Amino acid sequence: MKYINNIFTIEKSSLTKIIKKFETPIFCYSEKKIIENINNFKNSFKSFSPIICFSTKSNSNLKILNLIKRNGLGADVVSKGELMIALKAGINSKKIVFSGVGKTRPELIYAIDKNILLINSESKSEILEIESIAKSKNKKVDIGIRLNPNTDAQTIKQISTGKKENKFGVNEKTFIEISKYVKSSKFLNLKCLSVHIGSQILDYKPYQKMLNVLDKLIKKTKLNFEYIDLGGGMGIDYNKDNKKFNYRKYNQIIKNFLKKYNSKIIFEPGRSIIGDTAILISKIIYIKENSKKDFIIVDAAMNDFMRPALYGAEHKIIPLKKTNKMINKIYDFVGPICETTDKFLTTNKFQKLNEKDYIIICDVGAYGSSLASNYNIRPKPAEILIKGTKINIIKKRQKLQDII
Ligand SMILES: *Cc1c(COP(=O)(O)O)cnc(C)c1O
Numbered sequence: 001m002k003y004i005n006n007i008f009t010i011e012k013s014s015l016t017k018i019i020k021k022f023e024t025p026i027f028c029y030s031e032k033k034i035i036e037n038i039n040n041f042k043n044s045f046k047s048f049s050p051i052i053c054f055s056t057k058s059n060s061n062l063k064i065l066n067l068i069k070r071n072g073l074g075a076d077v078v079s080k081g082e083l084m085i086a087l088k089a090g091i092n093s094k095k096i097v098f099s100g101v102g103k104t105r106p107e108l109i110y111a112i113d114k115n116i117l118l119i120n121s122e123s124k125s126e127i128l129e130i131e132s133i134a135k136s137k138n139k140k141v142d143i144g145i146r147l148n149p150n151t152d153a154q155t156i157k158q159i160s161t162g163k164k165e166n167k168f169g170v171n172e173k174t175f176i177e178i179s180k181y182v183k184s185s186k187f188l189n190l191k192c193l194s195v196h197i198g199s200q201i202l203d204y205k206p207y208q209k210m211l212n213v214l215d216k217l218i219k220k221t222k223l224n225f226e227y228i229d230l231g232g233g234m235g236i237d238y239n240k241d242n243k244k245f246n247y248r249k250y251n252q253i254i255k256n257f258l259k260k261y262n263s264k265i266i267f268e269p270g271r272s273i274i275g276d277t278a279i280l281i282s283k284i285i286y287i288k289e290n291s292k293k294d295f296i297i298v299d300a301a302m303n304d305f306m307r308p309a310l311y312g313a314e315h316k317i318i319p320l321k322k323t324n325k326m327i328n329k330i331y332d333f334v335g336p337i338c339e340t341t342d343k344f345l346t347t348n349k350f351q352k353l354n355e356k357d358y359i360i361i362c363d364v365g366a367y368g369s370s371l372a373s374n375y376n377i378r379p380k381p382a383e384i385l386i387k388g389t390k391i392n393i394i395k396k397r398q399k400l401q402d403i404i
Contacts, residue, residue, distance in 0.1 A: 006322040008279075015358070025299055027381055029386065031385055034067060034274065037274070053073065069090050076097050098120065105129060140187055146170065153201050162195065176217075195231055229268065273366075278363075284353060294331055303378045315361050317344060326351055330346060331346070337375060344361060
């Protein structure tokens with residue numbers, strides 16, 4: 001993805017071609033980039049060949065999931081709907097893990113009937129629910145228990161999940177209590193210790209701390225786990241300031257850990273696979289001039305792409321056509337939705353913009369389309385997958401009639 005003759009281009013498709021053919025806002029993915037990310041991820045950990053379960057909540061487009069499946073990944077799901085779509089994408093049930101704090105009985109029944117790899121349980125009550133279903137079906141169900149390792153992931157607080165005040169997983173004491181119970185059950189198989197400490201983690205040190213916690217716990221309990229599920233969370237370079245996650249270091253500390261324990265590692269990456277593979281194209285509707293700053297009112301909004309409004313996340317905005325006529329002026333890029341938080345970014349240096357120009361919001365592949373909503377009765381955008389010069393529509397723009 002780069003500018004060619006000042007026009008932003010994905011693989012061999014210039015975006016001027018795309019805006020002639022399609023309405024905006026529109027999500028555009030690069031197939032090549034997705035495959036490249038999957039291969040890089042696999043290569044980073046090839047010495048212990050982990051099971052890689054793509055986090056379906058980061059992007060749940062059926063065609064994307066199918067592409068990911070064809071490149072060898074499984075899925076991490078957090079609802080019956082995600083499990084259904086992962087299966088529909090062709091992902092083998094023995095490559096699917098199910099996480100989440102509030103799985104309902106019907107969801108658990110469905111997962112048990114589909115014989116998935118693991119149900120990663122997050123409470124004693126849930127364990128009892130799984131056991132009662134397993135008993136009624138006279139089955140033995142493979143279980144993981146999610147530990148809350150009380151580790152600060154040093155990421156934005158809204159996407160931190162591994163501290164004791166977060167709702168996820170169980171503390172060490174409960175973990176030990178539950179694991180004893182599961183061991184003694186005729187209907188449950190304790191197969192996995194799972195953790196997931198948060199998202200957009202750029203430093204390997206929180207993972208080091210997390211592994212130390214696991215190490216101590218395993219030593220203390222003398223439990224044997226066929227699988228250790230380390231979750232996802234590896235961050236990407238949203239700010240383009242070359243702060244990249246150190247995969248080499250992470251690989252090394254896991255290899256050291258595996259010298260002591262003979263377990264299969266599971267990963268659940270989302271953002272690191274799909275985050276930087278897509279952009280959102282949007283058109284400027286109006287420019288509202290103001291004494292201190294100009295409001296650039298675009299046709300994308302928080303319902304299409306929610307991360308800035310939801311977490312204060314910053315995503316780079318760049319022009320579709322570069323003019324290089326830079327001006328020092330404050331631009332507030334906002335959407336049409338009736339909420340003050342419907343704002344993407346403030347910049348103080350940008351090329352001079354005009355009404356009807358197109359802009360690009362960068363790195364929207366993860367937690368982009370999967371978080372889109374119909375707020376303000378706005379249809380969800382179309383999604384296209386680019387492969388060289390080929391453009392495939394992988395989701396049609398919703399029709400207003402269908403929503404209404
Ligand atoms: C969201 C989530 C992930 C994926 O996190 P990324 O930061 O996108 O890699 C993995 N595991 C669980 C349990 C999750 O909830």
